Amino acid sequence: MDFELSQEQKAFFKEVKDFAEKEIAPFTEEYDRNSEFFWDGWKKMGDMGLLGLPFPEEYGGSDAGALDTAIAMDAFAAGGGDAGVSLSWGAHTIIGGVPIWEMGTEEQKMQYLPPMSTGEKISSFGLTEPDAGSDAASIKTTAVRDGDDYIINGSKMFITNGPICDLCIVFAVTDKEKGAAGISTFIVDRDTPGFEVSRELDKMGNRTSPTAELAFTDCRVPASAMLGGEGEGFYGIGKATLEWERAIMVAPAVGGMECNINRCIEYAKERTQFGRPIGKFQAVAFKIAEMKCLLDASRLLVYRVAWMKDQGIPAMMEACVCKLSVTENCVKVAGEAVQIFGGYGYIREYPVERTLRDAKLGTIGAGTSEIQKLVISRLLMGKF
Numbered sequence: 001m002d003f004e005l006s007q008e009q010k011a012f013f014k015e016v017k018d019f020a021e022k023e024i025a026p027f028t029e030e031y032d033r034n035s036e037f038f039w040d041g042w043k044k045m046g047d048m049g050l051l052g053l054p055f056p057e058e059y060g061g062s063d064a065g066a067l068d069t070a071i072a073m074d075a076f077a078a079g080g081g082d083a084g085v086s087l088s089w090g091a092h093t094i095i096g097g098v099p100i101w102e103m104g105t106e107e108q109k110m111q112y113l114p115p116m117s118t119g120e121k122i123s124s125f126g127l128t129e130p131d132a133g134s135d136a137a138s139i140k141t142t143a144v145r146d147g148d149d150y151i152i153n154g155s156k157m158f159i160t161n162g163p164i165c166d167l168c169i170v171f172a173v174t175d176k177e178k179g180a181a182g183i184s185t186f187i188v189d190r191d192t193p194g195f196e197v198s199r200e201l202d203k204m205g206n207r208t209s210p211t212a213e214l215a216f217t218d219c220r221v222p223a224s225a226m227l228g229g230e231g232e233g234f235y236g237i238g239k240a241t242l243e244w245e246r247a248i249m250v251a252p253a254v255g256g257m258e259c260n261i262n263r264c265i266e267y268a269k270e271r272t273q274f275g276r277p278i279g280k281f282q283a284v285a286f287k288i289a290e291m292k293c294l295l296d297a298s299r300l301l302v303y304r305v306a307w308m309k310d311q312g313i314p315a316m317m318e319a320c321v322c323k324l325s326v327t328e329n330c331v332k333v334a335g336e337a338v339q340i341f342g343g344y345g346y347i348r349e350y351p352v353e354r355t356l357r358d359a360k361l362g363t364i365g366a367g368t369s370e371i372q373k374l375v376i377s378r379l380l381m382g383k384f
């Protein structure tokens with residue numbers, strides 16, 4: 001067992017971290033305040049090859065593998081890269097991209113992955129609906145066959161990149177008798193008549209990542225827009241993206257913890273109360289030690305799943321353990337960072353309050369913490 005990253009991986013971590021420090025972090029506060037998508041940063045990420053990291057080179061990607069993708073997402077956040085940008089990146093490359101790469105036809109891969117790798121086209125993932133969140137198999141959006149086409153009707157809720165996307169992977173029922181096995185997915189271009197951003201949602205955190213409710217009204221797509229076979233939407237995409245979504249996509253939470261700990265160390269050495277730096281008080285110093293333990297455990301959990309994915313070892317249990325632990329750890333670390341900063345931690349001119357707002361989404365999106373516990377306990381105990 002080797003826990004050491006290669007020299008190339010360490011250099012890659014440093015390269016991405018330096019990029020985030022220089023090109024993203026200085027603008028984060030302003031974009032968060034304005035709730036604005038950071039187009040300049042996005043283009044630079046595309047130029048650097050970050051947006052198509054896991055895709056094969058023949059589709060414009062960087063052929064990076066799951067571990068290297070996790071390293072990049074971790075490093076980006078460790079360099080102060082904004083969580084909203086990371087969320088949009090994950091929604092685009094991971095849940096909005098990996099299904100096309102893993103399940104798409106040659107034509108679909110050639111059409112979408114090269115412009116997605118440069119950032120020229122932005123992807124999104126449309127599963128959740130106003131009345132179907134944790135119980136995602138109960139979606140109501142339908143896709144009805146009509147000659148060589150399908151006609152999609154329904155709405156999608158909380159869709160990351162919804163307001164700015166060029167395409168959306170839309171989950172729709174094609175055979176309602178079959179339950180989850182009757183759900184199919186379609187790649188729907190934004191300019192398809194009947195595809196509408198019905199409203200943009202104002203959020204507590206991750207404010208630089210735009211989120212929308214989408215409406216599909218008699219939205220006609222060719223049968224060739226189907227991703228995977230009929231009925232393969234729910235289980236097929238779930239299988240293809242499980243480890244990606246529940247481990248690699250949470251890698252920014254790890255780097256975010258590292259960044260917060262560094263802020264706390266600096267602050268605890270500088271801030272003086274009762275005639276000494278607050279870091280000299282054991283109550284503060286021990287918080288930092290505990291935060292470091294949460295960080296190291298989280299990084300190992302993410303890298304373990306990424307490594308397993310690269311080895312072709314199924315990791316459903318490990319991915320759920322990772323998603324649950326890392327996102328909850330990130331909230332704890334952000335909360336303690338606010339505490340260490342005291343009153344200043346609650347004020348917007350210091351970045352730690354933003355990290356707490358941002359971190360909370362991790363325990364909700366992509367399967368809530370309760371749902372991860374449900375899956376883990378079922379895997380452990382089976383049916384009894």
Ligand SMILES: Cc1cc2nc3c(=O)[nH]c(=O)nc-3n(C[C@H](O)[C@H](O)[C@H](O)COP(=O)(O)OP(=O)(O)OC[C@H]3O[C@@H](n4cnc5c(N)ncnc54)[C@H](O)[C@@H]3O)c2cc1C
Pocket residue numbers: 091124125126127128132133134135157158159160161203206211361364365366367368369370371374
């Ligand atoms: C900012 C943001 C971005 C998102 N991006 C996307 C996206 O790009 N694409 C997409 O498809 N979705 C996206 N989502 C949706 C996200 O995945 C859902 O919000 C999440 O799955 C939870 O669904 P829900 O919000 O409907 O909550 P609900 O399912 O209504 O859950 C409410 C509460 O009940 C609990 N609960 C529900 N069922 C159970 C159970 N069986 N046992 C125990 N507790 C239970 C939940 O844990 C939660 O605490 C996003 C959400 C947000 C907030």
